[in-house]
Amino acid sequence: MDTDDDFMSNVSSEDDILPDDSENDMSGDEDFGFDDEPDAHIDSQKDDGYKKKAAYDISFKVYQPSDVQKQQDELINEVNMILDISKEEAAILLRHFRWNKERLIEDYMDKPSQVLDAAGLATTSAGPPRMQVVPGFVCDICCEDEPGLQTFALKCGHRYCVDCYRHYLSQKIRGEGEAARIQCPSEGCNVIIDARSLDILVTPELTARYHELLHRTYVEDKETLKWCPAPDCENAIECAVKKKDLDKVVPTVSCLCGHRFCFGCILNDHQPAPCELVKKWLKKCADDSETANWISANTKECPKCNSTIEKNGGCNHMTCRKCKHEFCWMCMGLWSEHGTSWYNCNRFEEKSGTEARDAQAKSRVSLERYLHYYNRYANHEQSARLDKDIYHKTEKKMVQLQKESGMSWIEVQYLNSASQALQTCRQTLMWTYAFAFYLARNNLTEIFEDNQKDLEMAVEALSEMFEKPIAELADSKLKVEIMDKTSYCNKRRVILLDDTAQNLAEGRWTFNTELLGSGANGGPSTRR
Amino acid sequence: MASQNKRIAKELAECTNSPPPGISISLPNDSDLHTWHVVLEGPENTVYAGGRFGLVVSLPTDYPFRAPTVTFATRIYHPNVTNDSLGNICLGPLKPENWKPSTRLAGVLEAVRALLIEPQPDDPLEARIADEYRADRKEFEKNARTYVQRYAKGPVKFDSAVSATAGGGAGSGDDKKGAGAATTGSGSGNNP
Ligand SMILES: [Zn+2]
Ligand SMILES: [Zn+2]
Ligand SMILES: [Zn+2]
Numbered sequence: 001m002d003t004d005d006d007f008m009s010n011v012s013s014e015d016d017i018l019p020d021d022s023e024n025d026m027s028g029d030e031d032f033g034f035d036d037e038p039d040a041h042i043d044s045q046k047d048d049g050y051k052k053k054a055a056y057d058i059s060f061k062v063y064q065p066s067d068v069q070k071q072q073d074e075l076i077n078e079v080n081m082i083l084d085i086s087k088e089e090a091a092i093l094l095r096h097f098r099w100n101k102e103r104l105i106e107d108y109m110d111k112p113s114q115v116l117d118a119a120g121l122a123t124t125s126a127g128p129p130r131m132q133v134v135p136g137f138v139c140d141i142c143c144e145d146e147p148g149l150q151t152f153a154l155k156c157g158h159r160y161c162v163d164c165y166r167h168y169l170s171q172k173i174r175g176e177g178e179a180a181r182i183q184c185p186s187e188g189c190n191v192i193i194d195a196r197s198l199d200i201l202v203t204p205e206l207t208a209r210y211h212e213l214l215h216r217t218y219v220e221d222k223e224t225l226k227w228c229p230a231p232d233c234e235n236a237i238e239c240a241v242k243k244k245d246l247d248k249v250v251p252t253v254s255c256l257c258g259h260r261f262c263f264g265c266i267l268n269d270h271q272p273a274p275c276e277l278v279k280k281w282l283k284k285c286a287d288d289s290e291t292a293n294w295i296s297a298n299t300k301e302c303p304k305c306n307s308t309i310e311k312n313g314g315c316n317h318m319t320c321r322k323c324k325h326e327f328c329w330m331c332m333g334l335w336s337e338h339g340t341s342w343y344n345c346n347r348f349e350e351k352s353g354t355e356a357r358d359a360q361a362k363s364r365v366s367l368e369r370y371l372h373y374y375n376r377y378a379n380h381e382q383s384a385r386l387d388k389d390i391y392h393k394t395e396k397k398m399v400q401l402q403k404e405s406g407m408s409w410i411e412v413q414y415l416n417s418a419s420q421a422l423q424t425c426r427q428t429l430m431w432t433y434a435f436a437f438y439l440a441r442n443n444l445t446e447i448f449e450d451n452q453k454d455l456e457m458a459v460e461a462l463s464e465m466f467e468k469p470i471a472e473l474a475d476s477k478l479k480v481e482i483m484d485k486t487s488y489c490n491k492r493r494v495i496l497l498d499d500t501a502q503n504l505a506e507g508r509w510t511f512n513t514e515l516l517g518s519g520a521n522g523g524p525s526t527r528r
Numbered sequence: 529m530a531s532q533n534k535r536i537a538k539e540l541a542e543c544t545n546s547p548p549p550g551i552s553i554s555l556p557n558d559s560d561l562h563t564w565h566v567v568l569e570g571p572e573n574t575v576y577a578g579g580r581f582g583l584v585v586s587l588p589t590d591y592p593f594r595a596p597t598v599t600f601a602t603r604i605y606h607p608n609v610t611n612d613s614l615g616n617i618c619l620g621p622l623k624p625e626n627w628k629p630s631t632r633l634a635g636v637l638e639a640v641r642a643l644l645i646e647p648q649p650d651d652p653l654e655a656r657i658a659d660e661y662r663a664d665r666k667e668f669e670k671n672a673r674t675y676v677q678r679y680a681k682g683p684v685k686f687d688s689a690v691s692a693t694a695g696g697g698a699g700s701g702d703d704k705k706g707a708g709a710a711t712t713g714s715g716s717g718n719n720p
């Protein structure tokens with residue numbers, strides 16, 4: 001348990017949230033494969049027999065909007081009781097302390113007036129804020145001095161007409177999306193507007209927006225909370241993995257809405273590649289997009305007869321319609337060599353150094369190396385898409401078939417599972433190539449490449465079965481084969497991820513680049 | 529909005545009746561209270577002494593709830609002013625997150641003047657000039673004086689910002705949020 005203690009928080013794990021699909025292998029849930037874990041551990045952990053979660057597995061918890069609200073309310077109530085201050089003030093203090101309750105209480109006990117001051121809660125109280133008409137008043141913002149003008153002031157006593165106050169608040173809330181830290185309109189005054197004062201001043205509509213923004217700041221203020229990036233999803237995820245841990249772990253989380261993403265960088269699941277590699281890889285691909293553009297083409301020429309071959313499924317086992325030549329779409333090599341122990345399609349053969357003496361040769365080798373990995377990365381991305389297309393087409397035909405033959409829906413769920421497995425495994429494979437691109441050779445790389453090869457072979461085999469004509473798919477023999485292959489693919493993926501994650505956690509990989517961002521990233525440092 | 533003009537008219541009256549030191553204000557168009565022309569005298573005992581700098585102040589329609597924009601119409605060699613015909617300024621109180629509707633233009637203009645007396649190289653718009661200011665003060669002063677001689681002598685022209693062709697500082701520049709706050713947006717170029 002030693003290596004990922006750091007990443008285990010007291011929040012419950014994925015297993016608590018996601019339906020346990022161990023009794024139903026055909027579940028459509030994307031997180032299939034957890035039933036395979038014990039086997040994976042026997043393979044990858046020889047030293048002892050304890051059961052632990054896979055090394056790549058991360059503890060996290062999903063919160064729905066009401067949970068997020070409840071958490072805030074609980075903290076506010078607690079501080080309200082312990083420190084004997086109003087709920088509005090407790091909320092402002094908590095936001096000021098970025099919801100670190102312990103530090104707030106400690107600091108407040110130590111020096112209350114300084115804390116109140118710094119949080120914008122002036123200590124001189126003149127009763128609860130209310131609207132008021134003040135004789136002889138001149139508004140310092142609009143310079144209006146009409147008698148009977150309604151005015152408002154926070155505790156600091158800086159008084160302005162209500163119209164100006166409203167305009168100011170709506171500019172902050174609507175215009176700037178600010179909520180938690182709106183200050184008194186007076187120059188140099190840091191008193192913060194509280195929710196109750198806001199309720200007095202503005203329309204319910206604006207108040208609703210204000211509370212929505214406050215609600216968001218709670219999540220945005222906490223390093224352990226992040227919004228699910230899926231469009232229209234309002235859930236938040238809690239995870240204890242910190243920025244500084246990102247060279248040791250790839251924290252993939254999965255939301256109740258089904259979206260799987262990286263807690264570190266919010267991008268789609270990119271295991272096994274660490275966040276920093278992903279960032280560098282994506283930048284490199286964008287920079288070199290022209291060089292690599294031809295790769296994503298849907299057509300290539302048959303290496304034997306040169307007739308044009310179109311790829312319309314995910315499977316990389318190509319058969320030329322004309323000359324029946326069988327070859328690999330990825331490396332254009334003979335397919336017959338791919339099913340054997342000689343399979344070498346995933347590995348980039350470093351040529352001996354003698355060949356690359358001059359700079360030009362070196363840069364050619366480095367381009368070849370990049371293209372090798374990019375080719376495979378882009379290909380799995382494309383194949384995942386094509387697999388999905390095939391699945392949707394098949395699904396349609398299946399529905400048709402069900403109507404005609406009276407087969408029940410459950411009986412074809414195995415195709416859904418197979419499709420999910422292909423998607424997830426190809427996503428993993430994709431990132432293994434970005435991972436490998438930055439990997440410096442050591443005694444572990446061969447094991448990694450073997451795992452990669454095994455997963456890739458399993459995926460291609462499943463992908464091929466998947467493209468069979470509908471009549472064959474309905475056959476029970478193929479159905480069993482597909483189910484077996486699906487479960488095997490998932491198993492291979494777990495093995496690969498577990499191995500890479502363990503070695504990452506223990507710092508046993510060597511990369512030819514830094515794994516932690518310099519911190520200055522994103523700063524305005526470019527200049528000419 | 530009548531009440532809004534009331535505030536601007538009051539500020540204008542205050543600024544013309546008792547102008548802040550070294551500052552004089554005029555309206556290029558009497559019917560438009562939202563554009564001010566300001567002449568700023570280079571403060572004594574600074575490299576800018578003897579120069580006269582034109583500033584254009586533009587008040588947004590919902591002034592004072594949004595910050596005005598202030599730009600140099602006269603070229604100036606300064607770490608906090610873009611070294612181009614846009615003359616964007618990086619001024620703390622004008623940043624959206626700092627702006628308060630009670631802030632007065634007189635105060636803003638005094639802050640600009642204070643920037644000439646004491647540049648803020650740690651918050652620069654021109655990183656190169658800021659570096660020079662810190663590392664080679666003599667060279668900085670020489671360059672600043674040359675600029676004064678070349679651009680800040682004689683009658684102040686306010687149209688230069690409009691008529692001058694935009695410089696070629698493509699894509700560089702410190703795009704600090706809200707910095708400069710020029711009417712043309714944040715993409716100020718850093719001309720070498
Ligand atoms: Zn007012
Ligand atoms: Zn105040
Ligand atoms: Zn979600």
Ligand SMILES: [Zn+2]
Nearest residue numbers: 262264265275
């Ligand atoms: Zn990430």
Ligand SMILES: [Zn+2]
Nearest residue numbers: 302305320323
């Ligand atoms: Zn052929």
Ligand SMILES: [Zn+2]
Nearest residue numbers: 328330331345
């Ligand atoms: Zn191949």
